[in-house]
Structures are given as C-alpha cells and as structure tokens.
Amino acid sequence: MTATEMYSLIxxxxxxxxxxxxxxxxxxxxxxxxxxxxxxFDEVCMKLQRSGRIGFSIPNRxxxxxxxxxxxxxxxxxxxxxxxxxxxMALYHGVTPTEMMHTMxxxxxxxxxxxxxxVHFTFKEPIKFFSxxxxxxxxxxxxxxxxxxxxxxxxxxxxxxxxGDGGTSSLGFHSGLNFAGVWKxxxxxxxxxxxxxxxxxxxxxxxxxxxxxxxxxxxxxxxxVDGNDVLAVRQVVLDAxxxxxxGGGPTLVEAYTFRMGGxxxxxDPTKYVPKKxxxxxxxxxxxxxxxxxxxxxxxxKAPLREKIYAECMDEVGDAVxxxxxxxxxxxxxxxxxxxxxxxxxxxxxGQAAFDLAARKGDAAAGGGAFPL
Amino acid sequence: MATLTLIxxxxxxxxxxxxxxxDVLVFGEDVGPKGGVFLATDGLTKEFGxxxxxxxxxxxxxxxxTAIGMAVNGLKPVAEIQFxxxxxxxxxxxxxxxxxxxxxxxxxxxxxxxxxxPYGGGIRGGLYHSQSGEAYxxxxxxxxxxxxxxxxxxxxxxxxxxxxxxxxxxxxxKALYRSVKGEVPEGRYxxxxxxxxxxxxGAGVTVFCYGAMVxxxxxAAEQAAEKGIECLVVDLRxxxxxDEDGVIDAAKRTGRVVVVHEAPRxxxxxxxxxxxxxxxxxxxxEAPIVRVAGFDxxxxxxxxxxxxxxxxxxxxxxxxxxxx
Numbered sequence: 001m002t003a004t005e006m007y008s009l010i011x012x013x014x015x016x017x018x019x020x021x022x023x024x025x026x027x028x029x030x031x032x033x034x035x036x037x038x039x040x041f042d043e044v045c046m047k048l049q050r051s052g053r054i055g056f057s058i059p060n061r062x063x064x065x066x067x068x069x070x071x072x073x074x075x076x077x078x079x080x081x082x083x084x085x086x087x088x089m090a091l092y093h094g095v096t097p098t099e100m101m102h103t104m105x106x107x108x109x110x111x112x113x114x115x116x117x118x119v120h121f122t123f124k125e126p127i128k129f130f131s132x133x134x135x136x137x138x139x140x141x142x143x144x145x146x147x148x149x150x151x152x153x154x155x156x157x158x159x160x161x162x163x164g165d166g167g168t169s170s171l172g173f174h175s176g177l178n179f180a181g182v183w184k185x186x187x188x189x190x191x192x193x194x195x196x197x198x199x200x201x202x203x204x205x206x207x208x209x210x211x212x213x214x215x216x217x218x219x220x221x222x223x224x225v226d227g228n229d230v231l232a233v234r235q236v237v238l239d240a241x242x243x244x245x246x247g248g249g250p251t252l253v254e255a256y257t258f259r260m261g262g263x264x265x266x267x268d269p270t271k272y273v274p275k276k277x278x279x280x281x282x283x284x285x286x287x288x289x290x291x292x293x294x295x296x297x298x299x300x301k302a303p304l305r306e307k308i309y310a311e312c313m314d315e316v317g318d319a320v321x322x323x324x325x326x327x328x329x330x331x332x333x334x335x336x337x338x339x340x341x342x343x344x345x346x347x348x349x350g351q352a353a354f355d356l357a358a359r360k361g362d363a364a365a366g367g368g369a370f371p372l
Numbered sequence: 373m374a375t376l377t378l379i380x381x382x383x384x385x386x387x388x389x390x391x392x393x394x395d396v397l398v399f400g401e402d403v404g405p406k407g408g409v410f411l412a413t414d415g416l417t418k419e420f421g422x423x424x425x426x427x428x429x430x431x432x433x434x435x436x437x438t439a440i441g442m443a444v445n446g447l448k449p450v451a452e453i454q455f456x457x458x459x460x461x462x463x464x465x466x467x468x469x470x471x472x473x474x475x476x477x478x479x480x481x482x483x484x485x486x487x488x489x490p491y492g493g494g495i496r497g498g499l500y501h502s503q504s505g506e507a508y509x510x511x512x513x514x515x516x517x518x519x520x521x522x523x524x525x526x527x528x529x530x531x532x533x534x535x536x537x538x539x540x541x542x543x544x545x546k547a548l549y550r551s552v553k554g555e556v557p558e559g560r561y562x563x564x565x566x567x568x569x570x571x572x573x574g575a576g577v578t579v580f581c582y583g584a585m586v587x588x589x590x591x592a593a594e595q596a597a598e599k600g601i602e603c604l605v606v607d608l609r610x611x612x613x614x615d616e617d618g619v620i621d622a623a624k625r626t627g628r629v630v631v632v633h634e635a636p637r638x639x640x641x642x643x644x645x646x647x648x649x650x651x652x653x654x655x656x657x658e659a660p661i662v663r664v665a666g667f668d669x670x671x672x673x674x675x676x677x678x679x680x681x682x683x684x685x686x687x688x689x690x691x692x693x694x695x696x
Contacts (some may be wrong), residue, residue, distance in 0.1 A: 020452075059682055111478050112477060113479075115475055122478060122480050122481065124481075130444070138437065138464055138469050142437050144437070144438050145442040145449075146445040172437060178429050337474050339613070340538055344616060344617065
C-alpha cells in the first residue's frame with residue numbers, strides 16, 4: 001500500500017487480487033444491502049426534491065463503496081466525523097432510513113430539531129456520527145481533538161474523519177493533519193477523492209501527484225486506494241485503524257472514486273462533467289463490481305439486486321410516509337439549545353415570538369427552495 | 373487570603389481547576405515549560421506534566437478546533453490564544469462550530485471549553501498586539517464572553533467558565549495583568565457568569581465599563597467626585613449573555629449614562645448598551661447616552677495613549693451628561 005500506486009482487491013471480473021479478507025456471508029450481504037439502501041435513499045430524495053417536498057439533498061451515487069467500505073472497518077466505540085456525503089456510513093451502522101428522513105424534512109422528530117438543512121445529520125447511537133456542519137474542513141481538526149481525548153484516556157478507540165478532495169484545500173485539513181502528526185493521534189483521515197468540488201475538478205485543488213502523498217509532509221503514511229472497491233477501502237481503513245489503536249498514529253487514506261451525480265439536487269453536473277468521462281466511470285460502478293465478487297462467492301445472482309433494491313425502496317417509502325406525517329418542530333426549538341440554560345434575553349425574545357404567534361397567527365412558511 | 377496580580381490569579385485558577393479535575397487540559401503556543409508569554413501558565417507543566425499542559429503547533433485554528441474535539445469527547449480544554457489579535461484563523465471554529473454545536477446537533481453534542489486570550493492595549497503592541505475584538509464574538513449566539521477586571525474576579529470567573537456547560541471566550545485585559553493587585557481567596561470559589569459588579573456606588577452618573585477600562589472609569593469617577601458628581605461605576609464582567617436587568621436597573625438609578633470601552637466605537641458593545649437602554653428605559657434618561665471608545669481606526673503604536681480612553685476622556689463624558 002503506497003501513496004501513489006492504487007491498492008485494490010476486487011478485480012474487474014470479481015476475482016480477488018492478493019489476499020481475500022474472507023468476510024462472513026452475512027457481513028458481505030450487509031455491505032451490499034447498505035450500498036443499495038444508499039442508492040434507494042438517493043433516488044427517493046431526488047424525487048422528493050424535484051416534486052418540492054424537500055428542499056435539498058446530496059446524491060451519493062458512485063461513492064457508495066468508499067463510504068460503506070470505510071464504515072465497515074469501524075467498531076461501534078469509534079467515532080465518525082463525517083462529511084455531508086456519507087449517508088452510507090450512518091446506514092451501515094444501523095441508523096434507520098426513517099431517522100434520516102426526519103432530517104430531510106426537518107420535522108419535529110429530526111435529530112437536529114429542524115435547525116439544519118437536510119443532510120446535516122447528527123447521531124450518537126448506534127455509533128458516534130458527529131454533527132455535520134456546512135463549512136468545509138472544520139471537522140477534520142476537531143476529529144483530532146476527539147482522538148486526542150481517546151489517547152489521553154488510553155482507550156483503544158479511534159476516529160475516522162471523512163472529507164472530499166475539495167476539503168484538502170481547507171485550513172482544517174492542514175491543521176488537522178499537522179496536529180495529528182505531531183500528537184500521533186489515533187485518527188484515520190479519509191479523503192474521498194470523487195474528483196469534483198461542486199464543479200471544480202481536482203486539478204483546481206492541487207498540483208500534488210496524489211492527495212495521499214500529502215501525508216508525507218505531515219509525518220504519517222498515505223495510502224491511495226481504489227474507492228470503487230468496497231473491500232479494498234475496508235481493508236485499508238481497517239489496517240490504518242489498527243495501527244492507530246496500537247499507538248502508531250494517524251494515516252491519510254485517499255479513496256479514488258467518482259461522483260456520478262451532481263454535488264447536490266441544486267447542481268447540474270452536465271454543465272461541467274464531460275459525458276465521456278461519466279460513461280467511463282459508469283462502467284466502474286462500485287455496486288456492480290461488488291456483485292461480481294459476490295457472484296464468485298455464490299452469494300449473488302440475478303435478480304438479487306432488484307429484489308433487495310425493491311425492499312430498500314419500500315423501507316425508504318415507509319420512512320417518507322412517517323416523516324411526512326410528523327409535524328414540524330415546535331416554535332420553542334428556535335430558542336432552546338443555544339446554551340444549556342436559556343438566558344434571559346433569549347427567553348424574552350422567545351416569549352415575544354410566542355405572544356405574536358398567539359395574537360397574529362404563525363409566520364408564513366417559506367418555499368423551501370435552496371438556490372445553490 | 374493572598375494578594376495577587378491579575379495574571380497570578382489566572383494562574384491560580386488554572387492550578388485550582390487542574391488539581392480538582394484530571395480532565396482539565398491547558399494548551400496553546402508557548403504555554404508549556406515557558407509558561408506562556410505573559411506567564412499565565414507558569415509552573416503548570418512542572419506540576420501537572422506534559423500530558424496536561426502542553427505546547428501546540430503554531431495554529432490558532434488547530435488549537436481551537438482540537439479543543440472542540442476534546443470537549444465533545446469529555447475533556448475540559450482550556451486553550452490559550454497568545455494574543456486576541458491572532459484569534460481570527462480560529463474565528464470559523466469559534467463562530468461556526470463551537471458556538472453552534474449544541475444547537476445544530478439538537479443538544480446531542482456539546483463542547484464545554486474555555487478559550488483564554490489577552491486583549492487590549494497599553495503595552496505598546498501596535499496594531500496586532502492591542503486589539504479589543506469582543507464585539508465580533510458578542511454577535512455570536514451560543515458563545516459566552518467574559519472579561520474580568522480584578523484578580524478576585526479573574527480567578528472566580530475563570531473557574532466558573534471552566535465549569536460552564538457552554539463554550540466561553542475569556543478575554544484577559546493584558547494592561548491589568550501586573551498593574552492591579554487584590555485579595556484572592558485560596559482554593560475554589562466561583563463568580564457567577566452573567567452578573568455585573570458595582571465597582572463604585574453613586575447616584576449622579578452611571579458609567580458602564582469592563583476589563584481594562586474599569587480602573588480608568590474609577591479614576592475618572594474619583595475626579596468627578598471632587599467636582600461633586602457621584603458616579604455609579606458598573607463592571608459588566610460578562611458581556612454575553614449580558615445581565616440586562618442589572619444594566620437597566622443601574623441606568624435607571626441615575627438617568628445619565630456613559631459607556632466606556634477600548635474597542636472601536638462603531639458597532640461596538642457600547643452601541644448595544646445604548647440600544648438596550650433606549651428600548652427599555654428611555655423615559656428615565658435625563659441626558660443622551662454617551663459612548664467613550666477607541667477611535668474607528670486601527671490601533672496605533674506610538675500614540676496608543678491617545679487612542680485608548682483615559683480618565684480625561686471619561687471625565688469629559690461624565691461632565692457632559694451631568695451638565696446636559
């Protein structure tokens with residue numbers, strides 16, 4: 001495993017290069033189902049957005065192997081500092097489509113109480129899936145702090161910090177990797193190089209030979225891995241986590257993949273992604289590649305995809321029904337959770353808003369269209 | 373009870389907190405064996421070891437960002453930013469992240485932490501070692517902004533800040549680090565956040581101030597008293613969340629108000645005090661509210677004594693509202 005030669009496990013025909021990790025069939029099928037669940041969730045959210053029922057979503061198509069492969073390497077006692085395109089990490093660890101759909105609607109059952117845009121998930125169970133914020137790269141350095149606390153307490157846990165190729169240009173990337181290198185923090189940095197930061201290609205982010213090679217400057221190993229190979233991503237992240245748990249310090253993993261959809265539902269990738277390139281990557285579809293591996297293990301044959309996908313669509317469809325039937329958050333949620341105790345000035349503002357609502361009715365809701 | 377300088381009181385508070393709780397970690401630039409450029413952390417590495425008081429890479433973003441990560445995972449970080457002027461690389465971490473984490477996560481994740489940093493002029497530090505940036509941070513819901521002016525309060529407020537469940541920006545008036553002394557109780561005690569302090573009683577003019585401007589306001593009040601004007605000098609101590617009721621009450625007691633701060637006037641904290649009073653008790657006002665502040669210019673070096681409000685300027689304002 002190196003920073004410039006791409007590591008992969010699953011050959012295009014489904015055979016294995018090198019050592020097969022030999023995961024149990026249940027685990028392999030859980031990985032497979034999670035990838036399809038992400039895809040179903042995506043499809044439904046796109047339709048919901050296009051029909052004006054939710055304001056925004058983030059498509060994950062093409063990068064499912066990176067998300068799910070990395071998640072599969074984690075223990076429940078580890079922490080994830082996710083990016084906004086990491087639906088598969090939450091789903092792999094057992095967050096339900098319904099919990100996620102509540103956030104897509106920003107309703108009263110939303111984990112963020114309707115305060116954030118869709119997609120900005122926060123979960124504490126069944127794994128620490130840290131609150132997502134929109135600024136890019138800020139969480140990378142926070143992940144190092146959380147990892148430092150683990151090391152301080154001599155725990156055997158570790159942190160996965162996930163970000164895109166654009167994120168490597170941020171202040172947080174530099175600070176985060178620099179601090180982690182100096183402190184030997186138990187953290188794995190996962191750069192999901194999906195080749196686009198909204199419309200800006202990787203060439204506009206760096207002149208570096210690879211992202212993984214940047215690790216060298218921070219005194220840690222860098223590993224370039226085929227991001228469309230779910231088992232390779234899992235193996236590389238697993239090895240890095242094990243090293244971290246043993247006090248070996250951080251690793252930068254670059255998963256080389258391709259975002260097959262837009263940056264978000266507000267984005268039109270046909271404006272900037274060459275069609276030929278997209279078609280090329282369609283052929284490297286991570287789900288199809290994993291199916292060929294599963295087929296060689298006699299765990300997959302047609303029409304298993306259609307069957308599981310239909311089940312996932314039903315699940316997500318049920319999640320939509322539940323989320324739509326859940327009322328919006330109470331007006332009170334604007335004013336709570338700013339501080340542990342609501343200070344007097346905020347209490348007064350809240351009371352004034354409640355009184356106005358009582359006298360003049362609720363404020364008119366907006367259209368919900370996000371203009372990006 | 374020991375007589376300490378303000379910086380010794382800060383040091384005493386840190387030691388007290390660290391003795392009581394192994395989860396309190398102190399870190400920043402040069403805070404380790406050197407003990408900080410102002411010696412706020414003197415002796416901490418020696419007493420508590422390098423695991424608990426340590427130097428970081430030279431990166432404010434990294435210092436505050438890692439502090440957030442430690443705090444969400446159960447530690448109690450007390451991060452030092454060497455000069456408040458250098459805090460801006462961490463502005464994103466403070467404003468976008470620390471201050472909003474509880475809210476945006478629906479209360480699931482919180483980051484109780486303290487960022488200590490010396491602010492203000494008076495040491496010939498020029499543009500970049502003298503600024504008073506409190507207004508930037510007071511505009512940030514979710515953050516607490518605390519500024520002591522006495523050794524007693526420095527220790528009590530810092531201990532309260534370390535125990536607070538929310539992120540606190542603790543601004544230390546560097547001009548007072550060694551120029552004020554006072555009695556400081558031994559061991560643990562706390563001064564409640566969001567409570568103001570009456571620094572001098574008087575029924576003529578109310579002077580609101582904080583940090584390094586408190587001794588200035590007191591000197592001006594002394595001189596005003598010689599002219600027959602008794603001033604009520606109020607040390608705000610916590611700017612966010614502000615003790616609004618206390619402010620309104622103190623203003624009503626005289627009907628004449630002067631607000632003093634070092635930071636530039638425009639959009640400064642004095643504007644907020646004026647607005648609170650205008651909205652809540654304008655009918656009690658006998659005179660226009662007057663602000664005495666830094667000029668709306670960058671902070672100069674050689675002529676800093678002209679830039680910073682002094683007793684001369686504060687007294688002039690007191691006389692103006694008194695004679696109105």
